[in-house]
Amino acid sequence: MGIIESLAKRFSRKAIVVNKQQITAQTYHISIKLQDSKALSYKPGEFLRLMVGLDQPAKLSEMLRTYSVWNYDAGSH
Numbered sequence: 273m274g275i276i277e278s279l280a281k282r283f284s285r286k287a288i289v290v291n292k293q294q295i296t297a298q299t300y301h302i303s304i305k306l307q308d309s310k311a312l313s314y315k316p317g318e319f320l321r322l323m324v325g326l327d328q329p330a331k332l333s334e335m336l337r338t339y340s341v342w343n344y345d346a347g348s349h
Contacts, residue, residue: 284323302339311346
């Protein structure tokens with residue numbers, strides 16, 4: 273595991289996908305739930321940067337994804 277992956281595991285937070293809905297051919301609406309109880313410090317207009325597949329062999333550019341936040345419920349994480 274490289275240094276980027278090690279840092280990502282140390283400073284990131286885990287979440288699970290609870291819903292995935294295809295909107296267009298290349299656009300999905302994904303709902304996630306944080307696995308810990310600490311709320312995000314989210315401000316409208318910010319993006320969410322996700323790393324996926326940390327436990328699988330892949331290039332960093334294939335693991336890093338950016339999403340727009342449509343709705344964040346701090347109460348339910």
